Amino acid sequence: xxxxxxxxxxxxxxxxxxxxxxxxxxxxxxxxxxxxxxxxxxxxxxxxxxxxxxxxxxxxxxxxxxxxxxxxxxxxxxxxxxxxxxxxxxxxxxxxxxxxxxxxxxxxxxxxxxxxxxxxxxxxxxxxxxxxxxxxxxxxxxxxxxxxxxxxxxxxxxxxxxxxxxxxxxxxxxxxxxxxxxxxxxxxxxxxxxxxxxxxxxxxxxxxxxxxxxx
Amino acid sequence: xxxxxxxxxxxxxxxxxxxxxxxxxxxxxxxxxxxxxxxxxxxxxxxxxxxxxxxxxxxxxxxxxxxxxxxxxxxxxxxxxxxxxxxxxxxxxxxxxxxxxxxxxxxxxxxxxxxxxxxxxxxxxxxxxxxxxxxxxxxxxxxxxxxxxxxxxxxxxxxxxxxxxxxxxxxxxxxxxxxxxxxxxxxxxxxxxxxxxxxxxxxxxxxxxxxxxxxxxxxxxxxxxxxxxxxxxxxxxxxxxxxxxxxxxxxxxxxxxxxxxxxxxxxxxxxxxxxxxxxxxxxxxxxxxxxxxxxxxxxxxxxxxxxxxxxxxxxxxxxxxxxxxxxxxxxxxxxxxxxxxxxxxxxxxxxxxxxxxxxxxxxxxxxxxxxxxxxxxxxxxxxxxxxxxxxxxxxxxxxxxx
Numbered sequence: 001x002x003x004x005x006x007x008x009x010x011x012x013x014x015x016x017x018x019x020x021x022x023x024x025x026x027x028x029x030x031x032x033x034x035x036x037x038x039x040x041x042x043x044x045x046x047x048x049x050x051x052x053x054x055x056x057x058x059x060x061x062x063x064x065x066x067x068x069x070x071x072x073x074x075x076x077x078x079x080x081x082x083x084x085x086x087x088x089x090x091x092x093x094x095x096x097x098x099x100x101x102x103x104x105x106x107x108x109x110x111x112x113x114x115x116x117x118x119x120x121x122x123x124x125x126x127x128x129x130x131x132x133x134x135x136x137x138x139x140x141x142x143x144x145x146x147x148x149x150x151x152x153x154x155x156x157x158x159x160x161x162x163x164x165x166x167x168x169x170x171x172x173x174x175x176x177x178x179x180x181x182x183x184x185x186x187x188x189x190x191x192x193x194x195x196x197x198x199x200x201x202x203x204x205x206x207x208x209x210x211x212x213x214x215x
Numbered sequence: 216x217x218x219x220x221x222x223x224x225x226x227x228x229x230x231x232x233x234x235x236x237x238x239x240x241x242x243x244x245x246x247x248x249x250x251x252x253x254x255x256x257x258x259x260x261x262x263x264x265x266x267x268x269x270x271x272x273x274x275x276x277x278x279x280x281x282x283x284x285x286x287x288x289x290x291x292x293x294x295x296x297x298x299x300x301x302x303x304x305x306x307x308x309x310x311x312x313x314x315x316x317x318x319x320x321x322x323x324x325x326x327x328x329x330x331x332x333x334x335x336x337x338x339x340x341x342x343x344x345x346x347x348x349x350x351x352x353x354x355x356x357x358x359x360x361x362x363x364x365x366x367x368x369x370x371x372x373x374x375x376x377x378x379x380x381x382x383x384x385x386x387x388x389x390x391x392x393x394x395x396x397x398x399x400x401x402x403x404x405x406x407x408x409x410x411x412x413x414x415x416x417x418x419x420x421x422x423x424x425x426x427x428x429x430x431x432x433x434x435x436x437x438x439x440x441x442x443x444x445x446x447x448x449x450x451x452x453x454x455x456x457x458x459x460x461x462x463x464x465x466x467x468x469x470x471x472x473x474x475x476x477x478x479x480x481x482x483x484x485x486x487x488x489x490x491x492x493x494x495x496x497x498x499x500x501x502x503x504x505x506x507x508x509x510x511x512x513x514x515x516x517x518x519x520x521x522x523x524x525x526x527x528x529x530x531x532x533x534x535x536x537x538x539x540x541x542x543x544x545x546x547x548x549x550x551x552x553x554x555x556x557x558x559x560x561x562x563x564x565x566x567x568x569x570x571x572x573x574x575x576x577x578x579x580x581x582x583x584x585x586x587x588x589x590x591x592x593x594x595x596x597x598x599x600x601x602x603x604x605x606x607x608x609x610x611x612x613x614x615x616x617x
């Protein structure tokens with residue numbers, strides 16, 4: 001693909017870094033591969049509030065990105081839901097061209113999740129990965145106090161933790177990269193802090209093939 | 216007083232807000248006066264972390280409002296400190312009372328502005344109206360179009376403003392979101408380069424109990440004219456200094472900016488966009504596409520707004536047949552019923568024998584991105600005016616007309 005858009009839907013504050021790590025690491029890998037890439041947060045979702053839905057964007061292109069100043073990804077080819085309950089009630093499929101990929105962090109199967117997806121006929125595949133389990137993730141709310149204090153992150157100005165994908169972002173990045181080939185495995189893997197979860201995820205993806213786009 | 220962390224030249228991927236904070240760090244500021252408002256907030260967050268981590272030794276004062284923020288900046292500068300502050304949107308306006316006293320006292324305070332639309336209604340998007348409304352308060356002022364230019368402008372503004380021939384405060388402006396929250400590559404220099412370019416700041420008459428001086432006293436009316444004349448002369452006198460400092464910057468850092476105007480594909484252009492700030496980035500792409508279709512279109516981007524480069528604007532814009540001013544600011548009830556950039560562009564052209572047709576495009580209001588097809592539409596409007604030989608109207612609202 002000459003131009004790809006990836007949109008990540010996540011929860012404010014508690015999963016903010018996870019969402020940001022996905023777009024930042026994939027954009028950085030693409031740049032390392034010599035492509036043009038941009039990662040950014042949705043400007044009007046920020047400053048985020050705890051649990052409020054927030055979006056993060058990544059754009060990858062073989063040529064210079066001319067819509068760099070456009071606020072939102074209008075036609076996401078790949079959508080990631082960092083938290084499974086977002087599958088209902090949000091219009092995350094809006095603008096997706098046929099042949100898209102949806103990745104969900106969930107313990108459920110694609111069979112079960114598909115019923116909640118609006119306009120699933122645009123999907124070439126639905127990918128479910130139990131990222132929380134693979135990352136040996138403590139129940140998020142135990143960490144709420146710590147994460148709630150990390151307001152520094154809300155504008156992307158500064159990170160308290162410099163590690164990329166130490167937590168549930170790692171399996172999600174593995175799922176995106178393995179099922180879409182958006183960047184090469186060997187360029188992204190060295191960036192990932194939680195290598196165990198990244199590698200485990202590669203073997204534990206639940207992929208449901210749907211409607212491929214015929215060339 | 217303060218010491219920046221040492222390190223060699225490196226290229227990083229950062230947004231405009233962080234670039235501004237980095238520039239303040241490299242400039243080794245002594246006092247930071249902060250008060251949160253988006254999109255500037257990210258700059259104060261980044262600086263807070265630098266101070267907390269010991270990367271920057273500066274007094275970090277969180278004020279109770281923008282008015283206090285600028286008052287603190289004024290006071291600190293009076294004591295001889297290098298001061299960094301910043302704001303956005305309504306915050307810029309809440310501090311309005313301080314702008315004239317700071318430039319009148321000839322305090323080279325630096326203020327980062329990440330533009331935000333004024334209320335109503337509440338909007339995070341970028342419009343230049345808030346900073347432009349302070350344009351006649353005696354502050355040097357100019358816009359950047361990406362993180363690197365923002366970083367560079369901050370360093371140059373300190374050097375210009377602190378020059379003993381100038382001694383004026385500076386507003387270093389960048390579009391909210393389009394620059395402030397979009398990451399681009401930014402080369403952070405070797406601290407040695409910055410040391411060579413920007414010597415430690417020394418105000419000639421700081422407040423010091425050992426050498427008492429008066430700052431900002433009440434004066435008699437007859438003392439007003441000479442003081443105002445001096446401030447006006449400082450602004451005019453800044454022009455050769457600005458050129459000199461841009462030369463020095465290019466020599467030391469290897470990046471050369473025209474101090475006044477960036478011209479893009481203007482060599483054989485007949486119609487040009489005249490604008491400032493980030494929309495110049497999209498304009499460049501649109502111009503390349505329009506040229507591929509045969510339109511002789513170019514862009515003139517204003518880099519310095521105060522002092523206004525009257526001669527340079529006249530010399531540049533008079534080369535073309537039609538000038539479309541992309542405003543991204545509100546000049547309600549102004550001469551064009553559009554924005555405020557139009558009036559000064561037209562005034563600068565008044566004495567030119569062969570004037571182009573000039574009109575405003577009201578685009579990007581509320582911080583809306585100006586997209587490619589809008590640039591195409593605007594180009595067509597300019598070409599139509601060129602064929603007709605006269606303007607259709609002084610201000611077009613892009614997206615609301617056929």
